[in-house]
Amino acid sequence: MNKGKEPTLVHRKIAVLGFRAVGKSSLTHSFVSGTFSETYDPTIETTHSKTIRFRKVHFATDIVDTAGMDEYSRLSRNASLGVHGYALIFSIVSRQSFDMIALVNDSLLNTLGDAPDVPRVLVGSMADLSEERQVTHADAQKLADAWGIPYVECSSKTGENVADVFHTLLKEIEKDDGLLKESGETGCAIF
16 A cells, blocks of 8 residues: 555535524534534524545535424525435434424435435434433434434534534445445544
């Protein structure tokens, strides 16, 4: 292996979807900047960039932080065109957001032509509020298993598993590509 070889640069676009006030912006902001804000302003839609490095592969990642969805929402053009993977977010302290994530997933798959192998990860946010939990880990894991996707619980406030959400999603995106297998990747760095 040539140690002087430049890393492979790969562009990936990720969309963060979910019901209103589940922590989509907090998760995205926490991942991109490493900080948490106590204030909440409803998001219309923003895109953030972050490079994630798995030894020989650098992922230049655009993360689309979408507006909160409800049963009448449609996926925006920016959140559906050219997107490689989706983080489906619900709050563990809101049963309504968990019930809504199935509609968000159905809407996503319908928009993309019912392709069952769309790279996704189910994310339970606000894990730091576990005393107020309305959705059990078992219920969320059961839903993720039914969809054939990973499940991650995280807290943007404490930073717990925030990076894991995006690393897991990138692994799902690259599953069929073999990019990460060839380089023997297991861990990654963010910069």
